[in-house]
Amino acid sequence: xxxxxxxxxxxxxxxxxxxxxxxxxxxxxxxxxxxxxxxxxxxxxxxxxxxxxxxxxxxxxxxxxxxxxxxxxxxxxxxxxxxxxxxxxxxxxxxxxxxxxxxxxxxxxxxxxxxxxxxxxxxxxxxxxxxxxxxxxxxxxxxxxxxxxxxxxxxxxxxxxxxxxxxxxxxxxxxxxxxxxxxxxxxxxxxxxxxxxxxxxxxxxxxxxxxxxxxxxxxxxxxxxxxxxxxxxxxxxxxxxxxxxxxxxxxxxxxxxxxxxxxxxxxxxxxxxxxx
Amino acid sequence: xxxxxxxxxxxxxxxxxxxxxxxxxxxxxxxxxxxxxxxxxxxxxxxxxxxxxxxxxxxxxxxxxxxxxxxxxxxxxxxxxxxxxxxxxxxxxxxxxxxxxxxxxxxxxxxxxxxxxxxxxxxxxxxxxxxxxxxxxxxxxxxxxxxxxxxxxxxxxxxxxxxxxxxxxxxxxxxxxxxxxxxxxxxxxxxxxxxxxxxxxxxxxxxxxxxxxxxxxxxxxxxxxxxxxxxxxxxxxxxxxxxxxxxxxxxx
Amino acid sequence: xxxxxxxxxxxxxxxxxxxxxxxxxxxxxxxxxxxxxxxxxxxxxxxxxxxxxxxxxxxxxxxxxxxxxxxxxxxxxxxxxxxxxxxxxxxxxxxxxxxxxxxxxxxxxxxxxxxxxxxxxxxxxxxxxxxxxxxxxxxxxxxxxxxxxxxxxxxxxxxxxxxxxxxxxxxxxxxxxxxxxxxxxxxxxxxxxxxxxxxxxxxxxxxxxxxxxxxxxxxxx
Numbered sequence: 001x002x003x004x005x006x007x008x009x010x011x012x013x014x015x016x017x018x019x020x021x022x023x024x025x026x027x028x029x030x031x032x033x034x035x036x037x038x039x040x041x042x043x044x045x046x047x048x049x050x051x052x053x054x055x056x057x058x059x060x061x062x063x064x065x066x067x068x069x070x071x072x073x074x075x076x077x078x079x080x081x082x083x084x085x086x087x088x089x090x091x092x093x094x095x096x097x098x099x100x101x102x103x104x105x106x107x108x109x110x111x112x113x114x115x116x117x118x119x120x121x122x123x124x125x126x127x128x129x130x131x132x133x134x135x136x137x138x139x140x141x142x143x144x145x146x147x148x149x150x151x152x153x154x155x156x157x158x159x160x161x162x163x164x165x166x167x168x169x170x171x172x173x174x175x176x177x178x179x180x181x182x183x184x185x186x187x188x189x190x191x192x193x194x195x196x197x198x199x200x201x202x203x204x205x206x207x208x209x210x211x212x213x214x215x216x217x218x219x220x221x222x223x224x225x226x227x228x229x230x231x232x233x234x235x236x237x238x239x240x241x242x243x244x245x246x247x248x249x250x251x252x253x254x255x256x257x258x259x260x261x262x263x264x265x266x267x268x269x270x271x272x273x274x275x276x
Numbered sequence: 277x278x279x280x281x282x283x284x285x286x287x288x289x290x291x292x293x294x295x296x297x298x299x300x301x302x303x304x305x306x307x308x309x310x311x312x313x314x315x316x317x318x319x320x321x322x323x324x325x326x327x328x329x330x331x332x333x334x335x336x337x338x339x340x341x342x343x344x345x346x347x348x349x350x351x352x353x354x355x356x357x358x359x360x361x362x363x364x365x366x367x368x369x370x371x372x373x374x375x376x377x378x379x380x381x382x383x384x385x386x387x388x389x390x391x392x393x394x395x396x397x398x399x400x401x402x403x404x405x406x407x408x409x410x411x412x413x414x415x416x417x418x419x420x421x422x423x424x425x426x427x428x429x430x431x432x433x434x435x436x437x438x439x440x441x442x443x444x445x446x447x448x449x450x451x452x453x454x455x456x457x458x459x460x461x462x463x464x465x466x467x468x469x470x471x472x473x474x475x476x477x478x479x480x481x482x483x484x485x486x487x488x489x490x491x492x493x494x495x496x497x498x499x500x501x502x503x504x505x506x507x508x509x510x511x512x513x514x515x516x517x518x519x520x521x522x523x524x525x526x527x528x
Numbered sequence: 529x530x531x532x533x534x535x536x537x538x539x540x541x542x543x544x545x546x547x548x549x550x551x552x553x554x555x556x557x558x559x560x561x562x563x564x565x566x567x568x569x570x571x572x573x574x575x576x577x578x579x580x581x582x583x584x585x586x587x588x589x590x591x592x593x594x595x596x597x598x599x600x601x602x603x604x605x606x607x608x609x610x611x612x613x614x615x616x617x618x619x620x621x622x623x624x625x626x627x628x629x630x631x632x633x634x635x636x637x638x639x640x641x642x643x644x645x646x647x648x649x650x651x652x653x654x655x656x657x658x659x660x661x662x663x664x665x666x667x668x669x670x671x672x673x674x675x676x677x678x679x680x681x682x683x684x685x686x687x688x689x690x691x692x693x694x695x696x697x698x699x700x701x702x703x704x705x706x707x708x709x710x711x712x713x714x715x716x717x718x719x720x721x722x723x724x725x726x727x728x729x730x731x732x733x734x735x736x737x738x739x740x741x742x743x744x745x746x747x748x749x
Contacts, residue, residue, distance in 0.1 A: 053646050076649040077658075083650035089643050093665040102661075103651030151651050340712035365714060408608060414695060417712035442612045442694030445708065452586075453694065457594045458611040 006030070006063060008155065008187065012049045014056030021045050021056060023213040027204060029063045029155070029187040034198040034219065037208035038248030043191045044086075046208070047157050050189060051083050052076035062155055082148030082186075084158040088140035090132040096143050097128045103151025111152050113184065118146040121183055122176050138169035142176060149184065156180075156188045162197060177201055195247040195271045207246050228269050232261055247271045303503035304331040306351055308342045310358035312420075312447050312465055313381070313490065316523040317356065320516045327510065330503035338446060340417055346371055346495060353498025354507055356380060356490070358447070359419035363491040376494035380511055381525035383488035385423050385480040388454060388469050389461035392476055399478035401461065402433055411442050411453040411462030419488045420447040424463035426485035470524035490525070533725075536703040539614070540682040543621040544629075547678050548671070550622065551629035556659070558630070559637035570634075574627045581624065581687020588620045589692050612694035617702075620688040628677040636670020637663060672740055680733040684726065 010025045023046045027033045035043040048054040052067070053076050060068040067074045082103070090099050100115060119125055122142045127135060135143065141161055148156060161177070162170045178201060181188060192198055198205055199219060207214045232240045237258055244254040249270045260267040309317045314336045321332040339357045343366055346352055355372075357363050363377050387402070389395045394407070401407070413421035421443070428434040442458075444450035447465050454462030469477060492511065498504030510516055517527040558570055576584060591598055592610040599609065610616035640663060648658040664671075686704040693700035695709075703726060710719035 051650060053649065076646075077652055077654050081650060083647075085643070085647070087643075089647050091644060091647060091662060093662075102648075102653075106652035106657070147651065338712055340714055343714060344711060344716075362714070409612060409694075411694070414709060414712075417709055442696060444694070445690055445705070445712075449690075452589065452691075453611070456589055458589060458592070458609050458692075459694075 008033075008050075008062050008189075010050060010058065010060035010062075010068075012046065012056045012058035012060075014058070016045060016054065016056070019045065019211060021049070021211045023049075023208070023211070025050075025206060025213065025216075027206070027216050030185070031203035032181055032188045032190055032201050033216070034202035034205040035189060035191045035208060036193070036195075036198050036202075036205045036246070038193055041208045041248075042211040043193075043208050044159050045211075046213070047083075047159050047189060047191050050155070051081050051157055052079050053083075080152065080154040082151050082153035082156045084141070084144050084148050084156070084161045086160045086163050088137070088144040088164075090135075090140055090143060090147075092132055094132070095128075096124065096130050096132060096135070099132065099143060100124070100128075100147050100150050103147060107152045109152075113149055113152055115150065118149050121149075121179065122146045136169065137165045138172040141165065141169075141173050145176070145180075149186075153186060156186050158188060158190045160191050160193070162194070163192070174200065193248060209248075228257070228267065229261055232258075237262065244270065302329050302331060303501055304333060305498065305501060305503035305507045306333045306353045307335065307356060307507070308346070308350075308352040308354070309334050309336050309356045310339045310342075310490065311336050312358055312383075312467065313356055316381075316467070316519050316525070319519050320511065323515055323519070324507055324510045327515070328503075328506050330506055332503070332507065338417075351497060352495055353501050353504035354492060355495055356492045358490055360489045360491045361419075363493050366495075367493060371496055373494040373496060373499040376508065377491055378493070378512070379489045380492045381490045381520045381527065383420060383423075383490060383525055384466035384482070385420060385427065385485060385488065386464055386466045386469055387461060387478040387480060388464050388472075388475055389477075390455060390457060390475045391460065392474065395461055395476040395478050397478055399431075399480065401478075402428070402431060402437065405436075407460040408440060409442050409453075409459040410437060410440050411444060411450045411459035411464075413447040413450040413463070414443045414445055417445070418447050419490075420450070420463065420465055423480075423485040423488050427463070427480055430484045466524035468524075531698055532701055532703055532706050535614075535698060535701060536683055539617055539621060539685075539702060540679045542618055543625060543682045544675055544678045546618065547622050547625055547629045548675060551626065551633055551674065555630045555633035556637055556663070558634045573630050576624050577627050581685070582691055584624060585620065585688040585691025588616075588623070588688065592616050592619070592692060611692045612696055612700060614699050616692055617689060617700055620692055621682045621685055624685055624688050625678045625681045628681050629674040632670045632673040632677065633667060634670075636667035636673075639670075640666045669740070673737065676733055676737050676740075680730060683729065 006029050008025055008027050008029050011023065013022050014020070019042065021042050023042065025046075035046060037043050045054060049056055049058065050060060052074060055073060058068060059070070060066070066072065067079055091102065094102065100118065104111065104115070119128070122145060124142060124146055127139055127143065132140065132143070145161070162173060165173065174197070190201060202219045204216050204218050206216045228240070231243070235243060241254050241258055244257065245251060253270050257267050257270055307317065307321070317334055321334055324330065324332055335352070339359060339362045342350075342352070342355060342357070343362050346355065346366060347369065355363065355366065360379070366372055367377050387395055387399055395401050412424040415421035415425045425434065428437055442453060444453055447468070450462050451464045451468045453459040454464060463480075466479065469475070492508070494504060494508055520527050554573070558566055558573075589611055590596060593599070594603075594609050599607070602610070610619065644662050644666065645658050648662045653661060684704060685702070686708065689700065689702055689705055690708070693702070693705060695701050695705060703722060707719050707722045707726070710716070710722065
């Protein structure tokens with residue numbers, strides 16, 4: 001029953017409406033873990049279970065602290081998590097500054113992450129006194145990230161934070177996200193269906209499909225390659241096919257892409273089409 | 277479809293049936309009746325219809341409201357008011373057939389309580405004064421209310437009991453307050469309690485207040501209506517008077 | 529006359545304040561609960577809209593009268609009946625205006641949705657904290673509407689007061705009853721004046737309501 005300190009271990013089982021979740025996580029409480037899978041596979045549900053926003057049967061131990069087991073359920077507001085929603089969801093009756101301070105004012109004890117730090121980390125200086133309705137999508141998302149950070153979380157949860165942004169805004173926010181693990185030593189659970197994001201940000205991935213999780217696997221950051229033929233050269237045809245399938249690309253599309261590559265053609269990467 | 281046709285045919289056929297001679301000549305009289313006279317009016321109207329073959333249509337309400345409606349063209353033929361002042365005003369406004377105003381009933385005031393032994397037959401409970409609330413009808417708008425005030429004044433109790441008065445918008449309301457016990461006792465109309473076996477009462481001597489004369493008149497609209505004139509005659513007649521007396525009024 | 533107007537305003541004011549306090553938790557429960565029987569409660573709350581005020585007033589007369597089981601605890605303190613008292617009118621007005629307070633507040637709470645509360649929870653706010661720091665501020669337009677509607681509705685209240693008022697000067701003699709009495713007594717000029725006053729007031733109320741809705745509509749992101 002003793003978990004090692006420094007791990008995030010959880011299992012959840014249950015039904016939400018029509019959907020059944022049967023998931024396990026067992027990853028170190030460091031760096032960025034990507035929950036990766038196609039839309040509707042349950043990754044958001046799993047994240048919400050970790051946050052305590054959904055209550056399914058299960059167990060969750062974070063860095064030695066039991067957040068949930070058969071006898072106990074720690075409610076969301078008592079869990080030291082920060083949550084970044086897909087649509088920012090800033091509190092409309094508060095200014096940017098008051099949004100940022102909302103969680104900060106409600107945490108006890110040491111508060112190593114300060115307003116100044118977050119403001120400079122996310123470039124929020126010019127936005128501080130604005131009302132939230134006058135921000136762009138990218139600005140809102142940065143404020144949402146800052147707000148979550150300022151509640152001094154032990155675990156940061158991010159639910160497809162870039163999915164509702166257009167290409168330009170996404171490019172604006174991505175660098176900030178990349179800096180987070182380096183600047184603050186807070187583990188991050190990051191949900192996305194976009195392999196490009198996963199590759200840039202993640203240290204490891206937990207693939208998900210139809211409510212089930214698979215074994216965590218490291219993300220190969222070293223190559224940073226997006227060139228398909230180069231990927232095939234490194235992983236071999238089967239390896240590339242597996243990687244495509246893990247990204248949620250249908251089997252036949254993957255085979256077609258592979259066949260095209262092997263014929264010497266230059267097909268587009270089917271994963272690049274998954275942007276909304 | 278055929279069922280509907282049959283129904284329509286039946287309706288037309290019944291309309292075409294020959295009528296008895298009395299019904300063929302029948303007219304309709306529309307009555308505006310003060311609320312407190314509702315019950316006796318219904319009985320009188322039924323007897324009237326049986327005796328004459330005319331039809332009587334009754335509307336009940338507050339006398340003041342009726343005056344306002346009549347002044348604005350409401351289709352009434354005869355007005356039976358709760359007091360005398362409103363018929364006088366109606367007559368003065370030229371809304372009635374001249375010379376047709378008369379007293380059709382005189383009300384009797386009763387001090388009543390639903391509690392046995394609270395009201396003594398001499399009304400001394402008023403001066404002995406062991407009660408919180410005394411209900412009366414609004415003296416400004418109802419003759420029973422002004423009669424109640426007059427009675428208190430004659431007994432020298434008006435000032436002392438003024439703080440304990442609760443005013444019902446009408447004599448009906450005064451009765452409601454008393455009947456539910458919200459007011460321990462109240463000045464109500466004899467006609468309201470005439471058949472009550474329970475409770476205790478003091479029938480106020482008529483000498484202690486101005487007569488509660490309820491007057492009626494023939495309105496302009498009914499001046500040429502044979503049913504309306506017939507009703508007035510019937511109302512003054514012995515059969516109607518007997519009903520009026522039975523309901524606790526004094527006949528005129 | 530001034531006393532009648534002051535009493536009317538006082539009744540409306542006291543009723544509004546008490547009703548807002550009462551209606552808020554009720555509206556909150558109706559907005560957020562998932563109990564299957566919550567719409568039954570919602571329908572009961574809406575009943576005073578449908579019931580004729582005189583019917584409501586009649587039942588109140590019985591409920592506040594000396595026979596009523598509801599009055600028994602008070603009778604120990606020597607209170608025989610709440611009819612003919614200002615307090616009785618307040619109780620009647622609260623019931624009469626209940627749906628006008630609950631509905632706007634409930635709608636405002638419902639319009640907030642779930643997300644702001646999830647946000648608040650992930651930012652360490654307990655449910656009680658979130659109620660005061662998120663729900664109330666975001667529902668403010670609903671509270672404004674409820675306040676104005678309740679106040680105006682009580683100013684015009686007639687049927688209920690007619691049944692349990694008793695016309696006691698300084699206690700239960702309000703504007704609407706006075707107008708009715710004046711018409712009954714054929715004092716039409718005075719009645720016109722008072723009715724005109726009431727009309728101007730109602731117009732001002734409705735106008736401010738519409739202006740507020742326009743203003744808050746513009747503030748929404």
